[in-house]
Amino acid sequence: MNPLTWKDAEEIAWALVDKYPDQDPLKLSFPKLHRLVIELEAFEDDPETSNEAVLEAIQMAWYEEVK
Numbered sequence: 038m039n040p041l042t043w044k045d046a047e048e049i050a051w052a053l054v055d056k057y058p059d060q061d062p063l064k065l066s067f068p069k070l071h072r073l074v075i076e077l078e079a080f081e082d083d084p085e086t087s088n089e090a091v092l093e094a095i096q097m098a099w100y101e102e103v104k
Contacts, residue, residue, distance in 0.1 A: 040081035043091045050098035052077050062099035067092045 041049055053062070053073060065073070070092050075084045 038079045041077060041079045042082035043087050046091070046094040046098045049074055049077065049080070049095050050102050052079060053095075053099050054102045062096050062103065065096065067096075070096055 038052075039048075041052065053060070056077065057073065062070070067089060071084070071087060074080055074087075074092075074095060
């Protein structure tokens, strides 16, 4: 798997679906979502460079994968 960065919302969403198949992404706070993303094995970006818009894009991509 290629290294993931904050720009890879779709790929991060797929990784989160694989790792947390029973999690409803809409029930996560952004701080919790941030933690789940930076804990992904393939994630290699600076944890401090995310923002609310980036996290929302990941959350919505994840939601689209599981709905």
